[in-house]
Amino acid sequence: MNRKVIFAGLALALGAGYALTAFSQAKPEVLVKQRQAVMTLQGKYIGPLVGMLKGAPYDANVVARNAAYLDALSQMPWDGFVESTKGEKNTRALPVIYSDPGKFKQAQDQLRTAVGSLVAASKAGNEGTVKAAIGDIGKACGNCHDNFREK
């Protein structure tokens, strides 16, 4: 396959709505879709961990895998929260995100710190510390959703 074919295929793969962001800023509706995709996947991987807090069997392999995924995912949404997305309909993101970026950054950092604790705890293999970190992630999710998302 030559390069032209690869590029054409990739452009299709990425979908008509996707700007190649090395060239141009993605469209607001794409940014919203991308950051919501991260939230969907954070839900996918925190869900089973919360399950373990609630009595599902503890599985250290699932903890380690999900911790690694959450470490990547929890870095991904933030560059999608830019002022150009303020007028979008399909989002519950509140204007305070843009009027108080310092407070929003603090909420991001709270999640990143909690996920960092989970990664460290999962490597150390201590179930109690893992569970405390899962609780801290829950608090970080709740804090951000309480303050920066429409009810």
Added chain:
Amino acid sequence: MNRKVIFAGLALALGAGYALTAFSQAKPEVLVKQRQAVMTLQGKYIGPLVGMLKGAPYDANVVARNAAYLDALSQMPWDGFVESTKGEKNTRALPVIYSDPGKFKQAQDQLRTAVGSLVAASKAGNEGTVKAAIGDIGKACGNCHDNFREK
């Protein structure tokens, strides 16, 4: 905050549609939403790399970051392709995914191998090898979309 409050908050955070998968299999529509979320994010992070192949300035930091994200993301979609999702409307996934799982697995492995090459090349810091790996990822995207997704 006590545990009960954390759990209630998280359940809300995860959304009404999210089963806690440690307890029960996620609903088909949730599985479709989750795997599509991965595709959205793979697009977000491969886009700028393809841009570099097409002439955007080469940025080794972006390459390293996106390679790490793609390494996580490219492991995430596959457990969402389960037979219970065959009847879902909002997906272009073809039935061959379920009738020829070996061929589908091969396509997954092609992507994983290409992403592995990108991660290795980005660590070695060789621009030529990085660009070859980006091309291979493009081929893997195209191969899977050509064979397993409705046009």
